[in-house]
Amino acid sequence: MADRAAASPARELGLFALPGFPLVGRGDDLAGLTAQGLDEAGLRLRPDDVLVFAQKVVSKAEGREVDLKSVTPGSRATELAGIVQKDPRLVELVLRESRRVVRASKDVLIVEHRLGFVMANAGIDQSNVRAEHSADYALLLPEDPDASAQRLRQRLASLTGCAPGVLINDSFGRPWRLGTVGVAIGCAGLPAVLDLRGQADLLGRPLRVTVVGHADEIASAASLLMGQAAEARPVVLVRGLTANAAAQPALALIRPSQEDLFR
Amino acid sequence: MADRAAASPARELGLFALPGFPLVGRGDDLAGLTAQGLDEAGLRLRPDDVLVFAQKVVSKAEGREVDLKSVTPGSRATELAGIVQKDPRLVELVLRESRRVVRASKDVLIVEHRLGFVMANAGIDQSNVRAEHSADYALLLPEDPDASAQRLRQRLASLTGCAPGVLINDSFGRPWRLGTVGVAIGCAGLPAVLDLRGQADLLGRPLRVTVVGHADEIASAASLLMGQAAEARPVVLVRGLTANAAAQPALALIRPSQEDLFR
Numbered sequence: 001m002a003d004r005a006a007a008s009p010a011r012e013l014g015l016f017a018l019p020g021f022p023l024v025g026r027g028d029d030l031a032g033l034t035a036q037g038l039d040e041a042g043l044r045l046r047p048d049d050v051l052v053f054a055q056k057v058v059s060k061a062e063g064r065e066v067d068l069k070s071v072t073p074g075s076r077a078t079e080l081a082g083i084v085q086k087d088p089r090l091v092e093l094v095l096r097e098s099r100r101v102v103r104a105s106k107d108v109l110i111v112e113h114r115l116g117f118v119m120a121n122a123g124i125d126q127s128n129v130r131a132e133h134s135a136d137y138a139l140l141l142p143e144d145p146d147a148s149a150q151r152l153r154q155r156l157a158s159l160t161g162c163a164p165g166v167l168i169n170d171s172f173g174r175p176w177r178l179g180t181v182g183v184a185i186g187c188a189g190l191p192a193v194l195d196l197r198g199q200a201d202l203l204g205r206p207l208r209v210t211v212v213g214h215a216d217e218i219a220s221a222a223s224l225l226m227g228q229a230a231e232a233r234p235v236v237l238v239r240g241l242t243a244n245a246a247a248q249p250a251l252a253l254i255r256p257s258q259e260d261l262f263r
Numbered sequence: 264m265a266d267r268a269a270a271s272p273a274r275e276l277g278l279f280a281l282p283g284f285p286l287v288g289r290g291d292d293l294a295g296l297t298a299q300g301l302d303e304a305g306l307r308l309r310p311d312d313v314l315v316f317a318q319k320v321v322s323k324a325e326g327r328e329v330d331l332k333s334v335t336p337g338s339r340a341t342e343l344a345g346i347v348q349k350d351p352r353l354v355e356l357v358l359r360e361s362r363r364v365v366r367a368s369k370d371v372l373i374v375e376h377r378l379g380f381v382m383a384n385a386g387i388d389q390s391n392v393r394a395e396h397s398a399d400y401a402l403l404l405p406e407d408p409d410a411s412a413q414r415l416r417q418r419l420a421s422l423t424g425c426a427p428g429v430l431i432n433d434s435f436g437r438p439w440r441l442g443t444v445g446v447a448i449g450c451a452g453l454p455a456v457l458d459l460r461g462q463a464d465l466l467g468r469p470l471r472v473t474v475v476g477h478a479d480e481i482a483s484a485a486s487l488l489m490g491q492a493a494e495a496r497p498v499v500l501v502r503g504l505t506a507n508a509a510a511q512p513a514l515a516l517i518r519p520s521q522e523d524l525f526r
Contacts, residue, residue, distance in 0.1 A: 011496070013488055015276040015503075103524045110524070118439040171475070175438055175525035176381040177446070178518045179456045179476030181483065193442045212434070213442030214487075220444065221484035224477075224504065225276055233274070240278075241487065255441045261366045261373070262438035262525055 013240040016043065017225040017233040024234070026063035031155035034235050038160070043237060050165035050190055050241055051156070052222035054234035055141060056125060058148050058168050058186070064140040066093060084109045090124065093138055097122035113141065116254040117185060119172050142168065145186030146249035153188040165190030165241075168250075169219035169226075175262065182223025184215035187250040191215070191243055213253060214243055276503040279306065280488040280496040287497070289326035294418035297498050301423070306500060308419070313428035313453055313504055315485035317497035318404060319388060321411050321431050321449070327403040329356060347372045353387065356401055360385035376404065379517040380448060382435050405431065408449030409512035416451040428453030428504075431513070432482035432489075438525065445486025447478035450513040454478070454506055476516060477506055 018037035024030065030053065038045060059065075073081065073088035077095055081088035083104050091109065095101075098111035102118055113122050123141040142148045149166040157163035168186030173179075184192060192215040222236040281300035287293065293316065301308060322328075336344065336351035340358055344351035346367050354372065358364075361374035365381055376385050386404040405411045412429040420426035431449030436442075447455060455478040485499040 011280045011282060011488065013278040013484070015278075015484075017274045019274060105524065108524065174476070174518075176518055176523060177476060177479065177516050179474045179479065179516060181444075181476045181479050183440070211442045212486075213437070213440060213444045216440065216442065216444050217483040217487050220480040221276070221278075221487060223475075224480050224484060225274065253440050253442065255437075255439055260439060261368065261371065 013221075013238065015221060015225055016041065016237045016239070018235040018237065021057075021232065021234055024057040024060045026060065026065070028061045029155075030057060030061045030235075031152050031159060034152075035156060035159040037235065038237070045156070045160050045162040045164050046239065047162055047164070048239070048241060049162075050167060050218060050238040051152075052167045052169050052219060052226075052236045052238060053149075053152065053186075054226055055123070055145070055168055055170040055185060056139065057234040058142050058145070058152075059125075059139050062142050062148065064142060066138050066140060068093075068136045068138055080104060080109070086121075090121070090126070090138055093124055093140065094122045097124065097140060115141075115145070115185075116251060117172075119170075123170055123185070141170070141185065146188065146251060147186075149186035149188035149250070163189060165247075167215055167219055167222070169222055171223065182216075182219040182221075182226075184219040184250045184253060187215050187248065187252075189247050190218075190241070191245040192248045192250050192252040194243055194245055215250060216253060276484075276501065278484060278488055279304065279500045279502070281498040281500065284320075284495065284497055287320040287323045289323065289328070291324045292418075293320060293324045293498075294415050294422060297415075298419060298422040300498065301500070308423050308425040308427050309502065310425055310427070311502070311504060312425075313430060313481055313501040314415075314419070315430045315432050315482060315489075315499045315501060316412075316415065316449075317489055318386070318408070318431055318433040318448060319402065320497040321405050321408070321415075322388075322402050325405050325411065327405060329401050329403060331356075331399045331401055343367060343372070349384075353384070353389070353401055356387055356403065357385045360387065360403060378404075378408070378448075379514060380435075382433075386433055386448070404433070404448065409451065409514060410449075412449035412451035412513070426452060428510075430478055430482055430485070432485055434486065445479075445482040445484075445489075447482040447513045447516060450478050450511065450515075452510050453481075453504070454508040455511045455513050455515040457506055457508055478513060479516060 068089040071089040073092040077092035078088045081091040100112050103110040125139040145168045153166040166188045167184050169182045170185050171180035172183045194212040194214045197210040225236050226233050331352040334352040336355040340355035341351045344354040363375050366373040374385050388402040408431045416429040429451045430447045432445045433448050434443035435446045457475040457477045460473040488499050489496050
């Protein structure tokens, strides 16, 4: 673990996946496990550090597993399940977690999640949920990922004496481009969006690109270390960020629908 | 739980912006400047390293500046310029660089670039182009960014004895989410997309998310260091990536239009 950032912090970024993270279950103290993992790795938190948590472990710690046997699909879910060719009980859960369906076709169900995220399957996950009955359990997004990030931040502060930035990331597909990338669904203690309006470029002219999806770029960077078999490495420390702006929740990353040409 | 060694390289990622990069102009040897910058920073290239170049410096080195005074807008550009409220000469260039217009409204012109990227203004940039006449010059994307990446890789190999992965990144806006994020428009010597189909999760079940936009995640990570006043830090070294898959061009990241529900 280098300490080369000292000379010019903005020139260098270090990402570290916490080793030895256990499988997480309902009620587990994620912040406590993280503080312990940092300690074992010899890492002492700094105020500019950002800790990125995989959505899956946050949802599990918050008990967001649902037994599909407990779900009775309504007529709308049953009809939609025929179109997208998914389990009607899963589709029922997707609808309960959503404001509306954006696109539905074979194998594809893109919705506007109740929090505003436009995403596949309302972020509901069926892999890595339980060892015994994989097909019978689904995992929902945290109830309020921004609040989850805030709680993790506060608990980390009380455990370590230092309040880092906290992100919760998930993998989203995208129109036009193949492959998922990490995006931020929860954010505390750092700016989700950087608004550079009014700033000048190197030659003194106003910048063309003025709003940057800062937390999404961090979420993607962390995703490179988490991989997709992600429960082994669900927490990544990002060190060296220097964005100087007010903290915002991840909901600030959602484009207002009246400005969106693709809803 | 799988064996997880404490010091596995996949647990740690380092990003380093090359210091002291000069302003780049037509014909400049980007690979040579990069080799020199690495040398000055005391960094010796390793085969798993990835070097990320900002599109802007690649375009400038390739002489992709256009004097807008040399551009005569056609009737279609003039009409469209009225809708989007942009310079008709710029709109003419956008149309020449594009296959078709995807969305056009006030301040927004999203096209399918001739290479397939769906992006604003065909990636044409008007800031940071020239000191003297900012409003009169535009900067196009490289003619073939994958070929540019390949050339940079080969030239770096001949200069340093080591062929790193090479990405060219740009900032793209997105539907549904605010703010731009770095994406890969050129790629050589590394996989643009990771296809995990057939791989199992920690509990032995097939992974739900099976295709990852690997090069886009790297491009976003590098963008965190480049910032938006990016010419001062146009080259970022990424160290610690361990993706083990065949190299592909960045065009592999473009979703085939028949699979795309948002064209």
